[in-house]
Amino acid sequence: MKKLFVDLDVCIGCQAHSVACNRVNHNVLTMQSTEIADDATLPVVCRHCESAACVMACPNESMKKHDDGIVRRSMATCTGCMSCTLACPFGVLARGMRLARHASSKCDLCASRVEQGLEPACVATCPTGALQLREVEEVYEAKELLVVGAHTIGHSPYIRRP
Amino acid sequence: MVESRKNICLFCSLGCGLIIDVERDEAVNLEYDVDCPANRGKLCAKGNYLLELINHPMRLYVPRKDGKPVKLEQASAEIAEGLRAARDRKAAALVLSGDASCEDVGIALEFAVNCMGNDKVAISFPTGDDAVVSALAATSVGVPAATLDDVQQSVCTIAVGDPFARCPVIAGRVLAARNAARHNSLNVVSRGGNMTSRFASTHLSGSERAGMLELVAAAIEAHGGANADWEKALVKDVNPGANARRLARSFVESDQSVVVLSTSDPVVAQLASALVKAVGDTKRLFTLHDYGNARGITEIFAGNASVEDVLGSANRGEIDIVLILGADLVASYPSLDVGGALSNVKMVVAGAPFPNKTTGLAHLVLPTALWIEADGTFNGDMRRAAVEPPGGALSYGDILKAVAKAMGVELRAQAPKKALVAGQLDQPTAAALADAARVAEAVPGIESTAIRFADGSLTDRVSWARMVENVH
Numbered sequence: 001m002k003k004l005f006v007d008l009d010v011c012i013g014c015q016a017h018s019v020a021c022n023r024v025n026h027n028v029l030t031m032q033s034t035e036i037a038d039d040a041t042l043p044v045v046c047r048h049c050e051s052a053a054c055v056m057a058c059p060n061e062s063m064k065k066h067d068d069g070i071v072r073r074s075m076a077t078c079t080g081c082m083s084c085t086l087a088c089p090f091g092v093l094a095r096g097m098r099l100a101r102h103a104s105s106k107c108d109l110c111a112s113r114v115e116q117g118l119e120p121a122c123v124a125t126c127p128t129g130a131l132q133l134r135e136v137e138e139v140y141e142a143k144e145l146l147v148v149g150a151h152t153i154g155h156s157p158y159i160r161r162p
Numbered sequence: 163m164v165e166s167r168k169n170i171c172l173f174c175s176l177g178c179g180l181i182i183d184v185e186r187d188e189a190v191n192l193e194y195d196v197d198c199p200a201n202r203g204k205l206c207a208k209g210n211y212l213l214e215l216i217n218h219p220m221r222l223y224v225p226r227k228d229g230k231p232v233k234l235e236q237a238s239a240e241i242a243e244g245l246r247a248a249r250d251r252k253a254a255a256l257v258l259s260g261d262a263s264c265e266d267v268g269i270a271l272e273f274a275v276n277c278m279g280n281d282k283v284a285i286s287f288p289t290g291d292d293a294v295v296s297a298l299a300a301t302s303v304g305v306p307a308a309t310l311d312d313v314q315q316s317v318c319t320i321a322v323g324d325p326f327a328r329c330p331v332i333a334g335r336v337l338a339a340r341n342a343a344r345h346n347s348l349n350v351v352s353r354g355g356n357m358t359s360r361f362a363s364t365h366l367s368g369s370e371r372a373g374m375l376e377l378v379a380a381a382i383e384a385h386g387g388a389n390a391d392w393e394k395a396l397v398k399d400v401n402p403g404a405n406a407r408r409l410a411r412s413f414v415e416s417d418q419s420v421v422v423l424s425t426s427d428p429v430v431a432q433l434a435s436a437l438v439k440a441v442g443d444t445k446r447l448f449t450l451h452d453y454g455n456a457r458g459i460t461e462i463f464a465g466n467a468s469v470e471d472v473l474g475s476a477n478r479g480e481i482d483i484v485l486i487l488g489a490d491l492v493a494s495y496p497s498l499d500v501g502g503a504l505s506n507v508k509m510v511v512a513g514a515p516f517p518n519k520t521t522g523l524a525h526l527v528l529p530t531a532l533w534i535e536a537d538g539t540f541n542g543d544m545r546r547a548a549v550e551p552p553g554g555a556l557s558y559g560d561i562l563k564a565v566a567k568a569m570g571v572e573l574r575a576q577a578p579k580k581a582l583v584a585g586q587l588d589q590p591t592a593a594a595l596a597d598a599a600r601v602a603e604a605v606p607g608i609e610s611t612a613i614r615f616a617d618g619s620l621t622d623r624v625s626w627a628r629m630v631e632n633v634h
Contacts, residue, residue, distance in 0.1 A: 014207060
């Protein structure tokens with residue numbers, strides 16, 4: 001399955017992905033940035049976890065892991081109770097997320113763009129190519145890449161060059 | 163029927179390509195233009211924000227007088243009346259934003275002669291792009307310009323200022339060059355830490371001027387010592403530090419090196435020119451400006467007046483009517499008392515695409531088109547408008563033509579009167595440059611960042627988030 005990765009060696013923290021995400025999702029921000037230092041900002045990306053806490057926490061079953069591996073939120077049944085926000089261990093859904101049309105904001109890897117053969121907006125716009133949509137196995141097996149925290153937190157989206 | 167129209171972003175001078183999808187004369191989507199060689203589909207936050215700007219709910223649609231909507235004809239007639247009254251006293255002034263096209267600047271010069279009776283036209287470049295363009299032109303002989311491919315193939319890159327903040331898209335090329343081989347390096351000369359310096363192998367922090375002077379002196383030394391007169395003038399009494407010497411040696415010895423210049427200080431710009439010229443060979447200079455058409459405008463516009471001149475005249479009560487088109491002077495010049503100066507003017511006319519602090523002080527507010535909604539020559543390329551401007555919004559040139567028509571004058575764009583002349587870095591210039599470099603640079607009042615436009619008026623992250631809140 002393809003997931004989002006952030007190449008820390010070239011991420012400059014420009015926040016273009018936030019604006020692109022906001023724009024493509026009609027002013028619903030599904031992907032944010034976090035400041036880890038005064039001058040360092042990183043994208044916070046959804047891991048689409050194997051055993052997703054947000055899915056388990058959702059009382060209305062509107063958050064589901066689909067066969068393609070992507071965790072999606074159904075706009076029709078989401079009541080905006082924010083249980084998923086509390087459950088997400090990575091703070092992806094939590095960081096300053098506002099309720100958008102009474103539903104929580106959730107990255108679906110730009111399903112509508114991918115259907116048209118386009119890349120997710122954050123990947124397409126990333127000025128330095130730091131955000132990448134790549135096969136998980138390929139990244140984990142690549143010798144020239146180091147997955148930061150790979151052995152401690154399951155899937156980590158942050159990669160470096162050793 | 164959705165039509166995809168290619169256009170470019172002018173929020174900095176890189177000129178990134180983008181595609182605007184237009185349906186029934188309305189911009190409905192922005193797409194990434196992967197075929198554009200400048201950016202290969204990539205866009206920074208400012209470029210991504212363009213669609214939001216075009217369709218923004220706060221856009222101005224009709225001219226307003228003291229807050230009440232009026233027709234364009236009535237607004238033009240009132241401005242015409244004000245200009246007629248002020249013409250004899252030569253008490254009219256025009257301030258045009260730095261995002262104007264070359265044609266609009268030509269029309270403004272013609273307008274000044276025929277309708278204002280003076281030549282008091284100022285172009286607002288709050289981040290000092292015009293001074294940097296002129297300074298670079300004055301020392302450009304023997305300084306080869308780098309292409310984007312040069313930047314990507316550079317072995318030893320020296321970034322002056324904070325190019326990553328001004329133009330995140332160039333960061334992709336710079337970092338690709340740095341990561342291409344283990345001995346490749348990215349080095350930064352800047353005031354303190356910034357977005358670019360986080361990636362620096364060597365960082366000469368402190369004063370940009372002092373850092374560049376040290377670097378130039380060390381490079382001249384590493385390249386066989388000062389032979390030419392201008393080189394001797396620059397190295398005189400300069401004692402470069404160990405970091406500057408190491409960096410200069412690496413710069414001189416590298417096969418291909420590029421200086422990426424992103425500064426608002428003309429002295430630093432000329433020192434960067436001197437650095438490239440001193441070493442010669444395969445060294446190149448790549449320059450970034452905040453305004454896409456800074457070079458085009460500076461080439462045409464010989465500089466009749468500056469914004470400071472206009473505000474100074476206003477303070478002395480010498481101006482009865484001022485037309486401010488596109489520029490948010492209050493936000494752009496925080497160190498000047500713009501409000502106080504404008505309060506001495508009988509009639510303030512402000513044109514802007516959005517309400518801003520300057521339109522708040524104006525008696526008459528005119529809606530203007532964004533550059534993406536107007537035809538014109540930017541960066542040496544003639545561009546067609548991607549979409550029509552909304553409601554009664556007009557380009558700067560069309561507003562001036564409407565006012566001129568109300569005065570019974572027909573305007574045509576003036577041909578450039580004075581082109582920038584390429585100059586040589588000679589001994590007197592170098593001596594003056596060395597003296598200037600010893601004076602600490604002034605900290606600019608306003609700087610563009612990855613998420614804030616050059617005039618500081620609209621899109622910092624906070625106001626962006628607030629605007630999104632307002633949409634819902």
